[in-house]
Amino acid sequence: MTDWQKIVIKVGTSTIVTEEGRVNYPVINRLAQTLSTLQKEGHQVLLVTSGAIGVALDQMDLPARPKEIPKQQALAAIGQGYLMSTYHQSFAFYKQMVGQVLLTYDVFDNPAMLANTKNAIETLFAEHVIPIINENDVIAVDELDHQHSFGDNDRLAALVANEIQADGLIILSDVDALYTANPNLDPTAQPIHRVKQITDEIRSSATGSTSGLGTGGMSTKLAAADFTMAHHSKMALINGNDPANILQIISGEPIGTLFQGQKS
Ligand SMILES: Nc1ncnc2c1ncn2[C@@H]1O[C@H](COP(=O)(O)OP(=O)(O)O)[C@@H](O)[C@H]1O
Ligand SMILES: N[C@@H](CCC(=O)OP(=O)(O)O)C(=O)O
Numbered sequence: 001m002t003d004w005q006k007i008v009i010k011v012g013t014s015t016i017v018t019e020e021g022r023v024n025y026p027v028i029n030r031l032a033q034t035l036s037t038l039q040k041e042g043h044q045v046l047l048v049t050s051g052a053i054g055v056a057l058d059q060m061d062l063p064a065r066p067k068e069i070p071k072q073q074a075l076a077a078i079g080q081g082y083l084m085s086t087y088h089q090s091f092a093f094y095k096q097m098v099g100q101v102l103l104t105y106d107v108f109d110n111p112a113m114l115a116n117t118k119n120a121i122e123t124l125f126a127e128h129v130i131p132i133i134n135e136n137d138v139i140a141v142d143e144l145d146h147q148h149s150f151g152d153n154d155r156l157a158a159l160v161a162n163e164i165q166a167d168g169l170i171i172l173s174d175v176d177a178l179y180t181a182n183p184n185l186d187p188t189a190q191p192i193h194r195v196k197q198i199t200d201e202i203r204s205s206a207t208g209s210t211s212g213l214g215t216g217g218m219s220t221k222l223a224a225a226d227f228t229m230a231h232h233s234k235m236a237l238i239n240g241n242d243p244a245n246i247l248q249i250i251s252g253e254p255i256g257t258l259f260q261g262q263k264s
Pocket of ligand 2: 052152
């Protein structure tokens, strides 16, 4: 039995949308294939997806994310529907059902809402349906206006993984691993394959996003890793350019960065 039985997978905008700003259909299809395979092998799989706004920029033919919150929220409303219909189609090809769950951070502070959410997720699992979660950006501004450094989908995925007692969280991004510095800015940066503790040195290596579409960069991924290890679980960070890499993580191959503390 693998120690990645119940898994939360988080996919970032930088994976869902190409560098040219187009919806990355081949990657979404491969993600659907990989997660469907895992589900049929008996894993419990939950997907946390970003990309609603990134997808909407493509649909609306806009060059960049607008600064105004209402405009971003309108884009989220446009893109979320399109994103889910793309997932529905991709997963349907592999005869895998999916269900949308939109969350806001206040759910985690409200016992009744949290219990309802967990009941719905557990029922989806029992029905062999893959839950697909995003933040409900239309009504939540904590993430969009960057007021809270934790208000992002990396953090959301870590909170969900903890609530459902997942064996681990796998984050798909546009870098192969955590590096000693942002590899897009520093050509001498070296990958770090194993992290047992988030030290100040590691923290200072992580900066924001330079992809133009992602929001949190590496800082929010380290915060998610820190939270996950503090709750005795583990997190892997891998490149989302080939989602089949998820299978390598599950079979214990050393790719990307594995964040696992002593008690994880
Ligand atoms: N130490 C680091 N190692 C790797 N990537 C880093 C580091 N510091 C900053 N980054 C940036 O984080 C980005 C990934 O975060 P982000 O763009 O938010 O992606 P996503 O959309 O997948 O969440 C990388 O493309 C890179 O620009
Ligand atoms: N909820 C937003 C994405 C927020 C987010 O955290 O983005 P990312 O840094 O790409 O994971 C959306 O769907 O556009």
